[in-house]
Amino acid sequence: MSSGRGPRRRRRPEEAERAILAAARAFLTERPFREMTIDGVMVRTGLSRPAFYAYFRDRYDLVTRLLEGIGGVLFAVDRRWLIGASDGLEEAREALAAALRGVSETFASYGPVLRAIADAASQDPQVEEVYRRGLIERLVGAVAARISRDVRAGLSPDDLDPEQTARALVLMTERYLLDAFGAPSSRSSEDERAVVAGALEKIWLRTLYGP
Amino acid sequence: MSSGRGPRRRRRPEEAERAILAAARAFLTERPFREMTIDGVMVRTGLSRPAFYAYFRDRYDLVTRLLEGIGGVLFAVDRRWLIGASDGLEEAREALAAALRGVSETFASYGPVLRAIADAASQDPQVEEVYRRGLIERLVGAVAARISRDVRAGLSPDDLDPEQTARALVLMTERYLLDAFGAPSSRSSEDERAVVAGALEKIWLRTLYGP
DNA sequence: GTGTCTACTGACATGATGTCAATAAAGACG
DNA sequence: CGTCTTTATTGACATCATGTCAGTAGACAC
Numbered sequence: 001m002s003s004g005r006g007p008r009r010r011r012r013p014e015e016a017e018r019a020i021l022a023a024a025r026a027f028l029t030e031r032p033f034r035e036m037t038i039d040g041v042m043v044r045t046g047l048s049r050p051a052f053y054a055y056f057r058d059r060y061d062l063v064t065r066l067l068e069g070i071g072g073v074l075f076a077v078d079r080r081w082l083i084g085a086s087d088g089l090e091e092a093r094e095a096l097a098a099a100l101r102g103v104s105e106t107f108a109s110y111g112p113v114l115r116a117i118a119d120a121a122s123q124d125p126q127v128e129e130v131y132r133r134g135l136i137e138r139l140v141g142a143v144a145a146r147i148s149r150d151v152r153a154g155l156s157p158d159d160l161d162p163e164q165t166a167r168a169l170v171l172m173t174e175r176y177l178l179d180a181f182g183a184p185s186s187r188s189s190e191d192e193r194a195v196v197a198g199a200l201e202k203i204w205l206r207t208l209y210g211p
Numbered sequence: 212m213s214s215g216r217g218p219r220r221r222r223r224p225e226e227a228e229r230a231i232l233a234a235a236r237a238f239l240t241e242r243p244f245r246e247m248t249i250d251g252v253m254v255r256t257g258l259s260r261p262a263f264y265a266y267f268r269d270r271y272d273l274v275t276r277l278l279e280g281i282g283g284v285l286f287a288v289d290r291r292w293l294i295g296a297s298d299g300l301e302e303a304r305e306a307l308a309a310a311l312r313g314v315s316e317t318f319a320s321y322g323p324v325l326r327a328i329a330d331a332a333s334q335d336p337q338v339e340e341v342y343r344r345g346l347i348e349r350l351v352g353a354v355a356a357r358i359s360r361d362v363r364a365g366l367s368p369d370d371l372d373p374e375q376t377a378r379a380l381v382l383m384t385e386r387y388l389l390d391a392f393g394a395p396s397s398r399s400s401e402d403e404r405a406v407v408a409g410a411l412e413k414i415w416l417r418t419l420y421g422p
Numbered sequence: 423g424t425g426t427c428t429a430c431t432g433a434c435a436t437g438a439t440g441t442c443a444a445t446a447a448a449g450a451c452g
Numbered sequence: 453c454g455t456c457t458t459t460a461t462t463g464a465c466a467t468c469a470t471g472t473c474a475g476t477a478g479a480c481a482c
Contacts, residue, residue, distance in 0.1 A: 008431080008478070009429095009430095009478085010430075010477090010478050011429080012429095016429080034333065034334050037468095037470095048430070048431050049469095049470090050430075050432085050472080051429075051431075053470095053472080054429075054430080058471080118333075119333040119334070122245065123333075123334065161409070161410055164407065164409075167387060167410075168383055168410050168411060168414055169383070171383060171386040171390060172379055172382060172387070175385070175386045176382050179378065179382060195372065195375060196375065198375075199372055199375035199378075199379050200379060202370065202371060202376065203380070203414065206421075207414045207417045210417075210421075211368065211422075219446070219460090219462080220447080220460095220461095221446085221461075223460095224460075227460080248438065249439075250438080258460095259461065259463085260438095260439090261440085261441080261442090261461075261462060261463080264439095264441075269440080
């Protein structure tokens with residue numbers, strides 16, 4: 001055994017931070033968040049464990065930073081349906097289906113990281129705040145707004161409670177996609193993604209726009 | 212402060228075990244699982260921390276035992292719809308609605324404990340096994356079977372993938388109800404439960420049996 | 423070559439966990 | 453009642469991840 005910790009090397013702070021984030025991502029594609037120890041991440045960077053604390057407060061802070069960027073993508077792929085006008089039924093159906101395919105792709109790409117965030121959210125109040133309030137609730141709000149518009153426009157049945165329906169559908173999508181793509185070290189095939197996105201599509205479409 | 216730990220008292224093993232389970236339940240109605248430390252539970256029983264290990268392996272074993280019984284209830288309230296024959300549409304709709312109301316009631320009663328199990332499942336492989344494989348997956352299987360029957364009977368559209376649809380709907384129900392009733396120290400009103408069960412009903416019914 | 427700045431680390435303190443040998447209640451038996 | 457046996461219970465210990473901090477040693481400036 002000779003990979004002690006290597007000779008002391010000095011990096012730019014920003015470079016070290018990126019190295020830690022990359023090491024964490026790599027770790028999470030192999031093993032679940034519950035096994036992610038700070039030392040386990042730092043050995044992959046060649047830095048010592050205490051160096052971690054120069055860049056992050058704790059491992060919850062670390063996964064929070066991993067979420068940056070991904071959150072934006074999740075909104076971006078839904079954008080067309082979320083902000084679209086309630087013009088026609090066909091257009092709405094098509095935009096929603098595209099949004100769900102986009103979200104599925106995103107989960108397929110970032111699954112293990114998103115899974116880690118979701119796991120961390122149940123263990124740390126700060127992560128819970130960022131993930132639930134800052135991501136899930138914002139999605140719920142946006143979806144609820146779109147549902148409200150569709151109900152008013154007569155595209156969707158008026159016995160729907162927009163807020164509650166939005167919350168149920170968003171939570172379903174989150175958990176179901178984490179279930180499908182969140183496991184570490186599991187790559188997903190083209191078909192798998194199609195099947196998964198298809199199942200979500202049917203439920204969303206039937207609920208909001210009928211058969 | 213004089214409630215040191217009290218004079219040494221001896222209980223029947225079974226009695227002590229019940230006391231620990233009760234203390235854990237009490238704890239979880241006040242504070243989340245992430246704050247549940249073994250000592251924090253044991254002070255409520257008047258026993259010392261090491262005594263805990265005579266009855267449970269660790270806190271994950273403890274929450275697993277809290278799940279016993281509740282799991283059965285979750286199947287019992289669904290029973291009529293789950294095992295029912297695919298006779299008529301109205302009967303199916305009514306049975307499904309009743310099942311969802313029953314599940315909502317159960318979550319309203321045992322919310323904090325179920326939330327604790329769900330949280331623990333992301334932190335411990337054993338709990339994950341019991342909760343996901345032993346409860347969620349079994350529900351998914353039963354629901355998928357019912358959906359298959361309904362599709363064959365022509366009650367539900369045949370473009371549904373029974374397995375995937377069942378998984379998405381069950382996960383939705385789980386997370387949405389945990390969201391509504393899982394928070395410690397939050398009692399739920401009659402209306403709240405009605406609103407919540409109503410939102411779920413609409414989604415399940417529209418998806419499986421149309422408008 | 424000398425000095426300054428600061429990235430980095432070794433060593434320490436803390437807090438929760440799980441174990442074990444030793445202790446002392448409670449009931450059995452005389 | 454006294455004594456014995458059983459075993460529920462505990463104090464003390466070992467472990468492990470965490471977070472902190474004073475001190476060390478790269479890198480760049482001059």
